[in-house]
Amino acid sequence: MSGAPNLKKLHLDSCKSLVEVHDSIGFLEKLEDLNLNYCTSLTILPYGINLPSLKTMSLRNCTTVKNFPEILGKMENIKYLVLSNSEISELPYSIGLLVGLVNLTIDRCNKLLELPSSIFMLPKLETLEAYCCRGLARIKKRKGQVPETLPSDVRNASSCLVHRDVDLSFCYLPYEFLATLLPFLHYVTNISLDYSSITILPSSINACYSLMKLTMNNCTELREIRGLPPNIKHLGAINCESLTSQSKEMLLNQMLLNSGIKYIIYPGSSIPSWFHQRTCEQSQSFWFRNKLPEMALCLVGVLGSCDFTARSDEYIFDLIIDRNQQSNHIFYVRWSENNLFDTNHILLLDVQLKPSLDMIGRVQSENGWNHAELLLMKNGGEYMKWRRVYVREQMMNMPDILFINPEVSIGKENKEVTCGDKRSQKNLQDLTSSTLCIKKIKKSN
Known part of the structure; x- marks a missing residue:
């Protein structure tokens, strides 16, 4: 050669x-x-x-x-x-x-x-x-x-x-x-x-x-x-079923403290107490005024092998503000034929909510409050049911967000129930099935 x-x-x-x-x-x-x-x-x-x-x-x-x-x-x-x-x-x-x-x-x-x-x-x-x-x-x-x-x-x-x-x-x-x-x-x-x-x-x-x-x-x-x-x-x-409880807790803490993490999934059915139970519904409602707060939502779902049948799924968060709808965020869950769930799993998702400029221009507030609704839609048009939700404050004014209709009468002392103090959270938990846990993450100098 x-x-x-x-x-x-x-x-x-x-x-x-x-x-x-x-x-x-x-x-x-x-x-x-x-x-x-x-x-x-x-x-x-x-x-x-x-x-x-x-x-x-x-x-x-x-x-x-x-x-x-x-x-x-x-x-x-x-x-x-x-x-x-x-x-x-x-x-x-x-x-x-x-x-x-x-x-x-x-x-x-x-x-x-x-x-x-x-x-x-x-x-x-x-x-x-x-x-x-x-x-x-x-x-x-x-x-x-x-x-x-x-x-x-x-x-x-x-x-x-x-x-x-x-x-x-x-x-x-x-x-x-x-x-x-x-x-x-x-x-x-x-x-x-x-x-x-x-x-x-x-x-x-x-x-x-x-x-x-x-x-x-x-x-x-x-x-x-x-x-x-x-x-x-x-x-x-x-399907990493041998993971210790300490490792699972570490993953949860990382999800809460590190705003950059977008997706974590691991086996389990036990959800921490600060994820408040709520009924399995297809939408999550809240009310806000002045402007839509920049929130990070962590969705916790207990997923079994029967919850997902496709090997590649696309999920879309639909944000509806006063009946104006916008597909806000898309993410994917993919796995192979051999990568099906053998047991219940916990899925944590961190999604930033930001309305489009067009949507903001069409928002019609009533009494200073705007109604917002969040839906998670699977490809094909099927809406997934929420399980439990944790909402992390991120540079927002807590009195400007409610998780119960502001027109609902709650009593003389709590006509407006916000999530900014412990008593408000207690009232909110007692008065509605759509309970959420709001925790403030203080930024260090």
């Missing part, structure tokens, strides 16, 4: 008798695509490669390949490296020279025992697919190496970073492996640990400053969550 220096594409897919790829292949300067998929007898690859023009290299289902070549020079053009379902037992630390790599796919490499830390320093890597790598147990680091830290201005601005995914679902994931790995994932935005055998989510997850979505669905041995990253917005723990 050294006699073909201008070769750009070499596709040898499904060459069942191919045993060896000659070293000369590793030095073709103009080679862009090297595909050896389904070469099931292939055992010998070049000892090293330096392919400056290479864009794609794929060895999918090369089930007898055990060693991957050393990278002998910086490769800036490579975008995709696929090693799915091979017998490779280790990757060289020099894989860090694949500086152009965008997607690394190593799923179902069950003989792969360790990952070099240089993978997580690749500047353009957006996706690492390592699901079903059941042998992973170690991170190979250079002597004295410690994970890099993010600049302080980036820690609080994760949304400006590249969208990066790491999929480690269906892996064993020992505690020591995860505790070492997570600090290297500070640029990652999505991590999937679904169907893995983890028992403890280490506190080193706090180092994942950019992490916004973490799923641990069907991790049936997961007992303890020791922390959550600062910018997390979505956390799924469907």
